[in-house]
Amino acid sequence: MKLTYEEAIIELEKILDELEKGESSLDQSLKMFKKGIDLYNYCNKLISEAEGEIKILLEDDNGDMVESSYPMGG
């Protein structure tokens, strides 16, 4: 599953709508429910990732760009 957050949310909404209609069989509903929970967990993971790194680029002697950590609070 390599959806963007928005795509996952759209899928989730679709499933919610479909379930809300209540026209699907119990079997289908359960399948949709499982997929919905997977999507929810996926979205949750995307926004619960660890704090992203902050790096600053510096040019080394050869003119190549090197990443080093950015001094925070300075």
Next chain:
Amino acid sequence: MEVRPLKVSEVNGYIKRLVLSDMILSNLSLEGEISNFKHHYSGHMYFNLKDEKAKIKAVMFKGDNESLSFIPEDGLMVVASGYVSVYERDGEYQLYVRHLKEKGLGDLYKAFEELKVKLEKEGLFLESSKKAIPTMPKKIGVVTSSTGAAIRDIITVLRRRFPPCQILIYPALVQGNRAAEEISKGLAYLDSRDDIDLIITGRGGGSIEELFAFNDENLARTIYSLKTPIITAIGHETDFTIADFVSDLRAPTPSAAAELSVPDILELEAGLKKRLKDFERIVTETIRKKRAEIDLINANLKYYNPINRLRDKRQELDGIFKDMNYGIERIIATRSREILDLKSRLDILNPALVISSGYGIIEDQAGNIIRSIGLVEQGDEISIILKDGKILASVKDIEEGGWQDEINL
């Protein structure tokens, strides 16, 4: 002989008098381009007038600027008339403007306008060529000064709104001759990487000269050529540069650029939570509905169960039986009453009662009651039963005729 040292205020006061008494300085008219224009909340206007080589501070008080027919702004060429005096506290001389006339646009502004028209014609500002800003970039590249307020503001806002976002800073000068080139190089470098989802470039507020790097033609073309979406945030809300026109999105300030580039994690969390709630509600409801369906089916099954129908029939039978019973009982009761009636009537006719009142019963030898004279012959032995015994007799004679006739006699 030693000269008494003067106080600073004495010197400033002296210079002020000197300046004010000068024929030329006390009443002059001078032309220049407005820069660093500020309309203070007190109503006074503060700005610089400048030409290619020099600048002079100027102030136009509220009472004088209220009658202006135009709004002064940076880059505007004006003719200002008034006098030069000294602001003693700071030891600064400045132009006190009494009248201000528009002369036309300044050179910098003209260059800006010309470039804007040219690039617009080429289609660099077209909405249709602007790239969509990703809604949740994993990594944002920032080209700006590594020491300015802009980068701090951007980091603060990104961290607050969406902590998972990674930030890669390409430090670049943001003012001066080399700024445009450095910024262009930074943008091209970040664009050449494949891990950057969004670029932000910009700087904090400054004079029109300080922001001018962002009006560079090559920088504009570099921005246009980028494959990565870019947000520009240059100066304040009121500042527009060529870079802003060509970028995919213009933000009024660096903080705003950061706001626009990532979603608010709190909103996302709230949205997700709401959807999970919806989910739980729908699932609970679905289960409840299905259960209700099953309950209904169950009820129907029970209702149509043959055993139930048998029971019903039995009940029906029971009813019939009851009715029948009731009928019989009624009949029996009626009959009982009839029998009692009969008994009381019989009682009236009881032979014992008859005998006790003086009548007798005549029987033949065999014990048959003799009701008629035809049943005996002369000489037959008969018995007459009375209340207290019987008389044995023999028939002497038989006479025909009714006892009623005798009574009637």
